[in-house]
Amino acid sequence: MSANWDDLKPRVLSGIAMIAVGLIAVWLGGLVFQLLIAVITGLMVWELVRMLDPARKTEALILAGITALVSMLAMHLPPAVTLPLLLAPSMVGLGRMGRGGVTYGVFTALILLAGFGMMSLRGEFGLVWMLWLVLVVVVTDVAGYFAGRMIGGPKFWPRVSPKKTWSGTVAGWIAAAIVGVIFAQWTIAGTGLAGVSIAVSMASQLGDIAESAIKRRAGVKDSSTLIPGHGGLLDRFDGMLGASVFLVIAGQIIGFPPGV
Template sequence: MTAGKWDDLAPRLFSAVAMVGIGALGVWLGGLWFHGLIAIVVGLMVWELVTMLDSARSKSPLILAGVAALVSLVAVEIPPAFALPLLLMPSMLGLGRMEKGGVTYAVFTAFILLAGYGLMTLRDDFGLTWMVWLLLVVVVTDIAGYFAGRLIGGPKLWPRVSPKKTWSGTVAGWAGSALVAAFFISATRAGVGLIGISIAVSMASQIGDIAESAIKRRAGVKDSSRLIPGHGGLLDRFDGMLGAALFIVIAGQLVGFPPGAQ
């Protein structure tokens, strides 16, 4: 009985190591290598989303996923003013093709495309340091929330959609992101405003996580797919990163980034 609880440990560990290794290599190399990796991830996420919302049409997922991946590659190479309508094109193409949840598809696909674009431009424009900052904020938010939620417990954040998430874990995620910001303030020329931005990014990652949970609940599925052994799908693993990257796209237009380091 006890051994059965650990049957999936090996595939989970192997998948985790593979994901970390591939992701770290892509982030380190940057440029076209990173763009290609993000385009593949974007395409697979759109494929997962369509599969959840449009199970009756076998061709839609592959077509829309291919368009999303191609759009991601092209958008980052052209001026932003022309990239924006291109990034929304996959949403428009699939809006009327969904078996259920056409609006959900259109909105979440736009989030996926804009988040992928945000990750690519962050790496291109600000370099490895700030890409690592974003990754650490998201990871620390998740880890701090996990342990605080289980050690402290308390009121649930939104039990109907995400029954395991607590307010204690949510606040712990914000505190963890502030600590990440404090480290980067000491290591770079960024100002104290980075603390506020990091907490907001932490919140955005939590919203992304909950939004993906709501879509799965509406679709009646436990995981977005079975692409990653022991982990489910890419949307299951990177929903928080979607929210964080999308927020960076917006925040970059509102405040100087990194704050105080211009």
């Protein structure tokens, strides 16, 4: 039983530090938030390259720097320039990867799109909706972590993610729905926000699974060791990637905020 909880202390301490930094940046918004997102996207691409092709150490640093720069510039340029710019790091990296080039290209594009989506959400819709997105992803992860270890049961996809259970997966959906109901009452959004929150929760879980598949293919346990108890930034923000990309796409279909 204790083996299920042996990573809890460093996970909690690191989580508190990340939450504190994230909340401050989200609260301040503007250039502070954009800078944080730029740094995170750059480090995630660095981790991605190191996983897919460990020999490309110099390329990992170069591509990380390009990604961070593009993320920072994206919010300050016209859309006609921003759109191709967001795909530029993927195209540049394809020719520099010895292996895993396609995975790198697709995942890097998703990282940049997710980062742009988060910056746009904070800039256009304000603090409340950025907090909603963060809370949906966080409660999905936390509910899944505790329900999976306390309830257990059938595994979700043991070949790719051996620790994930159906109980944890469903618990994440329920927790996200609760967040949606609370924000529906707190804002002028309709009750349909609960369903949108569940969909965002599912997208965050898909992001988590996609990153797990990359790690499994690369033969590594964590994307890096940057965060004690959590592994790397990709390990911690994979759910946010999936959720943000989904919201960018779904927002064009349902409108955002939903029900407004």
